[in-house]
Amino acid sequence: MTTPTVSADAAQHAGGSSFYLAMRILPRQKREAMFEIYKFCRKVDDVADSHGPRNARLAELNRYREDVAALYQGRVSERMGGFLGPVRDFGLRREDFLAVIDGMEMDVLADIRAPDLATLDLYCDRVASAVGRLSVRVFGVPNDDGVSLSYHLGRALQLTNILRDVDEDADIGRLYLPRECLIAAGIDSEDPHLVLAHPNLGRACAPLIGKARDHFMQARTIMDRQPRASVKAPRIMAEAYAPMLDTLQRRGFAAPRDRVRVDRLRLIFAVLRYGIL
Structure with missing residues (x-):
């Protein structure tokens, strides 16, 4: 059986994003x-972020779990049909698909607000590093380094997103900044909008900027020892996202906060450097 052609739906979901270019x-x-x-x-993710009743969203996530189980039992649902070839060709693991669903479920069970560091790390592992573990198998990174790259780059990207999206998350009742960082900065509230209005918000965000930078550095160290072809896509993502930390730090976190975006020119340069030249 040949690998199925990418569906129009998949291309539509990816089109226009930094992921698509990478x-x-x-x-x-x-x-x-x-x-x-x-x-x-x-x-x-759309299921987790929808405004439907929590029970209905949990039921839909469970249907995705059933679809994943069926895929690995040789019974393919319509929405998982595109994975027949990739699972066979790249050895994608069922537990990584399920981890992604588990991460989305964390957002459905209750709005996450000021989780402790351990819970935040678990969330990052599920919604980001598990995606990385699927991806490195496609890229062809050897298993041990692939798992380590997923660990570090997944957390680096997710922490950057959390820092970038504090206002958007607050608008849907969520706050991913860890409780320990808030307390250390003298912020005793877990209400998203009260936290974002606090004058010490920047102090609470600073440790996450440091953590994300360290994860980017660890990811680069792993990528430096891999064949160029196997890490060109993750390198492009790292080169596009890591500078956002500097932009966020320069901008600060005092309101009003301008939206920070991936620098399109930097992204195109990274595509040229690692993908073409």
Whole structure:
């Protein structure tokens, strides 16, 4: 059986994003597998972020679990059909798909507000590093280094997103800044909007900036010892996202906070440097 052509739905979900540009430089088989992974993650994320009743969203996530179980039993649902080839060709693991769903479930069971550091790390592992563990198998990074790269780059990207999206998350009742950092900064509230209005918000965010930088550094060390072809896509993502930490630090966290975005020119340069030149 040939690897299925990437669906129009998968391309539509990825189109226009930094992810899309980074994955476009991959060979066709790997590119299409990554688009399917991206589509899966976006679909379950949409379930978690929808405004439907929690019970209905939990039931939908359970249906995705059933779809994953069916896939590994040789019974493929319509929405998981695009994974027939990737699971066979790249050895994608069921537990990584399930971890992604478990991470989305954390957002559905209750709005996350000021989790402790251990809970935040678990969340990052599920919603980001598990995606990385699926991805490195497609990229062809050897297992031990692939797991380590997923650990560090997944957390680096997710912490950067958390710092970037504090206002958007607050608007839906969520606050991912860890409780320990808030307390250390003299912030005793877990109410998202009260925390974001506090004058010490920048102090609470500073440790996460440091953690994200360290994870980017560890990820680069791992990528430096890999063959260029196997890490060109994750390098592009790292080069696009890591500078956002400097932008966030320069901007500060006092209101009003301008939206920080991936520098499109830097992203294009990274694509040229690692994907083409």
